[in-house]
Amino acid sequence: VNVAFAGDAENFARIPRQDELKLTPGAAYVHFTSNNTIFGTEWKKEPEVGAVPLVCDASSDIYSRPIDVTKHALIYAGAQKNLGPSGVTVVIVRDDLIGKAPATIPTMLDFKIHAENKSLYNTPPCFGIYILRLVMKWLVAQGGLDAIGTINVRKAAKVYAEIDRTGFYRGHAAKDSRSNMNITFRLPNEELEKAFAKEATAAGLDGLKGHRSVGGLRASVYNAFPEDGIDALVAFMKDFERKHG
């Protein structure tokens, strides 16, 4: 494995620039994750990798915006953020890549088996797939990916504007790398962060504690999260700063 870019030195706070990628000519594939759920960074467009197949883990921002499928050889995404309940994984794979897995790979991990059997090789999780269908119908009724993309940009921009308003809050991700799905931010100290999470929960705004590996706060605002909730969070942030800032 060649690591084309490692963000650990900067605590994964930004997406690399194209000219920073150390790609291997002739590689079997390049893998990237379009949205970093934990640190709150998101690729604004796919990396350019030439003729090498591009593979994307799109689990945490799939269908949050239009996606250029032709740029990818393989997209896979766990359903649990924007698609439906956990237990279903959506895979979009280029035909010519099917059937290339080594014979030693377990049957259930071979896309060829699933493609040949129309995703019915085993007993599929019917309920999860049914819910995914309902979510897709909802998404189409919203106006599709263009429309949801516009809504998501607007929702996230409201929270980022509040983060940037005074300096009391500090966004974790670099501005050009900010995720529209997971908004990560810090407060002046950990006591205030604890108080923020506790008071937010009491105010009905649950789940704001950051991932255990990062600390701080994280607002996950997937497709299903209503804009009213964003407005409530921004109002809470203003109020908390007035009290503790």
Ligand SMILES: Cc1ncc(COP(=O)(O)O)c(C=O)c1O
């Ligand atoms: C981008 C991304 N990839 C992979 C995973 C892991 O998914 P799972 O728990 O379904 O293996 C997650 C978290 O759910 C994620 O956000």
